[in-house]
Amino acid sequence: MAADNKTTTPIKSETVKAPQIRTGAENIEAYLPLLKDKKVGVVTNQTGILQHTTTQRMQGGVLSTSENIHLVDFLLSKHIHLTKIFAPEHGFRGTADAGEHIKNGKDITTGLPIISLYGNNKKPTDKQLEGLDVLVFDLQDVGARFYTYISTLHYVMEACAENNIPLIVLDRPNPNAHIIDGPVLEKENKSFVGMHPVPVLYGMTIGEYGKMINGEKWLTNGIQCNLTVIPCKNYTHNSTYSLPVKPSPNLPNDRAIALYPSLCFFEGTNVSVGRGTNIQFQVYGAPYFSDTKFEFTPGPNEGAKNPKYNGTRCYGYNLTGINRLEKLELKWLLNAYNITPDKSEFFISFFTKLAGTKKLQQQIKQGLSEEAIRASWTKDLNSFKLTRNKYLIYD
Template identity: 45%
Template sequence: MKTTAKTILMIIFAALVLTGCAKKELPEIIPGAERTEAYLSLLEGKSVALAINNSSVICGMPILDTLISMGVNVVKIFSPEHGFRGGNQYDSLDVKTGIPVVDLYRSKSYKPQPEDLEGVDIMIFDMQDVGVRFYTYLSTMHYVMEACAENGKQLIVLDRPNPNDFYVDGPVLKDTAFHSFVGMHPIPIVHGLTFGEFANMINAEGWLKDGVKCNLKVVEVANYEHGKSFKMAVDPSPNLNTMQSIFLYPSLCLFEGTVISQGRGTMFPFQVLGNPELKDKYTFSFTPVSIEGMSKKPPHMDTECFGVDLREYDVNIFRESGRINLSWLIEFYNNYPGKDKFFRPYFDLLAGGDHLKKQIIEGKTEDEIRQSWEPELTQYKEMRKKYLLYKDF
């Protein structure tokens, strides 16, 4: 295909825009979104839809605004959990540009419908992942891929680093009875892949409905390898607002299926654990309150919770051990007075089955629990190798 004058102008303009990155000492790691030379030509003369959120940035600027300034014809936006601009704001039109916004998270199917894709030639998916099975942006990508496959639309995934891609761990979701929006694939809790790698896995393993294949292009991250440390410029979601919370998240999110607060309703969510009934067990306390844009009605709102403070916890332990922390879950279950009320039904969806809950109730040790994850965990690790785009840890 010949390069048109318009394409050349778009690329030149992109280079000028990205010059601002260089002046700010562009990090060695370059996300796919910032590698505009790899995908701008594919957008020329096309009506483009974007599946994006507040983490979708080019050199700190929203990708929507940047692409429009480069002459890209963006006609529709698809938003995930927490909304397009972040902060749990859901609008049918983007206030700044007037472009229609389709709220996928609050729709009944989580998936773009055929009428949503009318007038769309090509789709871009660009969101920051944190590398765990129950993070819903992963499920959103699955449904976007499926909709594009069913409606004959090409999908470009602009890849980004995964902050938790230095290990693989947790029980594998095996029983389809526990499939949900927080667990759609037969993978462990910590999957160790970027979104680009995972999209290739979804396609090749036939996980889309009826085995359809998505016309997929992945724009890779430059100068990246698994396990390489980096710091995100934008929080991926309202309650993952520090790197500490992101590293703790694979271990602490399971508590969302229990009576234990993970700090929602504080400015340090996923960095503390506690419950009002544990006053006799712990001295540290915090009180969840309503915080607009983060947690409007957090568990145990306006009630003092007693537990542990993990804000200074050495998260390098996860990198060194290659394991999520199960000891906190076992400890809080053992310390909670009303054990028959400790677990909620949501726990089994997060854990990928009811085995982990039963094992903790039965008093199994962490080693015994981990042994039950095999051979599926090792089998997944072998399958994962087929889809690596970057040097592994």
């Protein structure tokens, strides 16, 4: 992936800048020495970028040149022996539909082989890891249990443990790290959209999450990965962080990322969340919500070749005025269920996998209030918080 977005800005030598959040990928001095003279593989996609800054003294101050460069290009520019790329759901370029089968291929820019870690090959095979001395993991997570990059992390850690290959996770901020909320997954509902007993919003970076996978011995047979987390700088769980690149096709902006944990439940119902529009995960609706004024019509676009209600006018609710949430919101799900004429068709089987429990669907059908449903999560959430505390890197 070619570097882009170069900017050149003269900075006066006496200027003092407030500390900016630096990702693990930008914590260069912490990981480059670990890769020197090693055969390296990398798990990444379009989110694996870093801002690389060079400075040059000149008359009257300092000339600072910054550029957003992809990790793959950066490692090659530093003469790291990079041999292959592993890509998660949505592919290396991040343009594929959710759930779409991704084929192995070759990166046009670098010529490096790309191995898909989605579909039938979610876990790197022994052969795919053969010859590697170390694997680097750099994916931008959004902090929701059903976002599959943490499941990819699990399988990568497991494969590395089985093949005695060290794994280096370049940590990135979690834009939803300030919230710990939702039902905790029950083991009988484990799937690729939820592999661990954590709530929907778990309030950890992907590096912290990797430490938890190891520490709680969630890998097969309790094996543990030789894991190194390269931390972010100037970051806390309450930091506001705007993603420089959309993490997947249907999370186009900060608003969608904030709403995603609450609206993703609709993926297990007959309600659309705006896939096939340019306001994905910022609206919800269906053709039978006829009493609402807002409307949208899904159609094929990047990341949604055949969206729910393709070509059919939907009526619903516009949430584009919301920018930040402080909890997992259930009110939209409850409202949609209550105004659905034929409630027998509202849920599909995928809902239980997303919820991680059968209880949420049962509670909604029983007419429980949001307060009663939330109260039922309290015991498990408190237990999880004690587990979480053991693995935190940041305040």
